[in-house]
Amino acid sequence: MSSTLGVPRPDQAAYMLRAAAGDAGRAYKRQLLESLDIEAGHTALDVGCGPGTDLPALAERVGGTGIVIGVDRDRAMLERARARTADLRRVELREGDAHALPVEPGTVDRAKIDRVLMHVAEPSGVLAELRRVTRPGARIGLAEPDWDTLIVDSEDLGTSRAFTRYTTTEVVRHATIGRRLARLAERAGFRVEAVSAVTPVFLDVQEADHTLGLGRNLRKAMDEGHIDPARGRAWFAGLSEGPFYASFTLISVVCSR
Template identity: 75%
Template sequence: MPTHLGAPRPDQAAYMLRAAATDAGRAYKQQLLDLLDVGAGQTALDVGCGPGTDLGALAERVGRDGTVIGVDRDRAMLAEARRRTTGLPAVEVREGDAHALPVEPGSVDRARIDRVLMHVADPAAVLAQLHRVTRPGALLALAEPDWDTLVVDADDLETSRAFTRYTASVAVRNATIGRRLARHAERAGFTVLTVLATTPVFRDFPAADHTLGLGRNTEKAIAAGHIDEEHGRRWFASLAEGPFLASFSLFTVLCSR
């Protein structure tokens, strides 16, 4: 049996860009942008902008008289975001933490946060920050997965279930934030306008291994005693042999300030 399972841990910026370029990634990002209804001359905020994947699309919507602010705390991400938005004068990339946004109170017309709350220390505090920086009538769009809904088809159903339990209880900090978005947003003072759920489906095993971390998280689950090593390695090998299918639920919430 192989020593290592699956694809190695990818560079974070490359991972985010590749995930955004998939059919499922493009579809939900377009849905998020359409819901946000960004207009010319507005100020739009992207919290946890990463390598700047979505800053160009926002800049196109706000036009020459608008402003797009991208905030991230990772300097490598910030460098890539600045490189990708060179020549877009509407875009400002700022270093900062989502729990203490470097943005003036009541200055933002449109804000988005995409697959960031599942990683932060305190999602409620981040939403409170978003409430602080948005002006009355502003729109906020949120998108987060619910990893408790992850399903991986395999003959060994128990190991598939064990993998999901490990992902939802250990691998991801706020694994069920997707289902809690609307509740958290209302508690932060926003009015929830729309709640949508989509189910990305993966049929290509290498793409799923890259995006879902099937191999590397199986190794971690084995090392932590959540999955028996023999069962885990056989399970992963069976996924690679195919046919393959995996999916999870992604929640999108649109709110008004």
């Protein structure tokens, strides 16, 4: 690993596509989509669709008589999604905020939100919007990390813990949203059908650096006085000196309207 403290912040679309392409990303996404029990003719909604990672799989499931709606507030993301779904006539892309979905009330049969609630201003407001646009009997899939569970193995346990603490308090807006998903879904008026968790494991230090932002977030933590610079640099350098391990917990909730 270089002395520049990790890879630069990646292009957001490329980052999302790379994360989804890993073994852990493919596994939980497949499980989440299967749990929604999407049928031909359904209207399926992907809130925060990003570069369209999941839109082709949703389109395949709704068939020629269904509709897939992808919503994102980022025009650049929508352009990537548009290119990705150019040959899929049943996919509609709409620019809009998750707090005010550009979707008619009671028109959605299936919906998913994947690693979006941790970033939004008000997760409960987004879930209220989901309830507004879904039909009675609709199924909704939610998936979010719990960053309090981030583990980075190091002989310097104190700095590893300080890095996790910085991630949860300064980097991610709603760092513990994963553990709160079921409770928030019930409060929004949904019936929780299933709760599951997976633990993505990173054994390659450079892949972890890219996905978890080890170097770039460490730099911020040192610059802001959360971690001693000399100790932080020694911690980062030591990560590549032997077998590497890092992991976190990702929680999925399936609920119904």
